Amino acid sequence: MNFDFNQNLILEDDYVQLRPLQRSDLDNLLHFSINEPDIWKYSLVRANGKENLENYIDIAIKARNNHTEFPFIIYDKKQQKYAGSTRFYDIQFPFKTLQLGYTWYGGDFQGTGLNKHCKMLLLTYAFETLGMERVEFRADNNNARSIAAMKSIGCKVDGILRNNMPTYEGKARQHCIKYSQKRVGGKC
Template sequence: MKLFNFENDYILENEYAKLIPLKESDFENLLEFSVNEPEIWQYSMVKADNPENLKKYIALALDERKKLNEYPFIIFDKTKQKYVGATRYCDIHLNTNRLQMGYTWFGKNFQGTGINKHCKFLMLEFAFEKMGMERVEFRAYTENIRSINALKSIGCTVEGVIRSNAICPTGKRRDTMVLSILKDEWTNEVKQMLNTKLPIISK
């Protein structure tokens, strides 16, 4: 089993994307999205849709890392030379070799550019091949069709829907779709498939 230490700063990167452990100082790097594009968090349970909520968002993420539950990243687009969003490992269980990937968002100008696929590839590769994970799980609000289709496109298997399992900030109860990739699926098919789909991102 590979070792993973929450205290270490792991940087994941390729030619196009760089995932850097989130820091409190990244408030300045993400503030423009919080101020100008609050609709990004329409389907999010934890919103960063104004400066105050962004501070809370970052503080909560860092607190969860200290508690050994989550490992958040800020996303840097190496082609655009710009910070473009955030993502994280969450619900991490090192004793049973499983985790979730989630809390992923991008500025509107960087959605659909291909940067998300590069980030997902880097995170899946690290989870299965460095952290020793046997299962990577994803969850999405059932009304968030764009996110669900994106997860299917990277090789996720739909497992089912957990009905009325969470309460949105609006007070409405939500149904959650569960998807996953297992280690043997990653090794035998998903890695190669996803690698062939990684787009060239233009400047």
């Protein structure tokens, strides 16, 4: 696959626009970072506070430059506001797999259906344009909101990776639940 990581890839429908995350998006996301620190409760890369958000964006952009991830900023067209971020990561073109994650939304956008629109755009692009055969999702096994979101778009449980990653505090290890979508007969 000859994918251009430098392209200005925009995915959109009537409800949402996904465009490449840029350093200048710090201003578009900073209010979440300052006012909604619980968004990153289960994340290993926290973006609470300006410094952490700068680091989060820098890590995402560096991974894009290294051709291993493609991060997006999420814009809610109905509310006409930036809503959060998501990305393709662990992109494995030879094996036709990638992971979809690092997804978060501000509180006003959670439970609105915006996530389903984002995921359908991303899954359609992954399967139909990139030719992927499998898209994986992971979440902390205690993250009920993420697990419900994955189930709501038809993801299937692949298993639980016990003691997979350290918690942010580093005092224990978290169990990670793994889901996937597979392309079957030209459909996801």
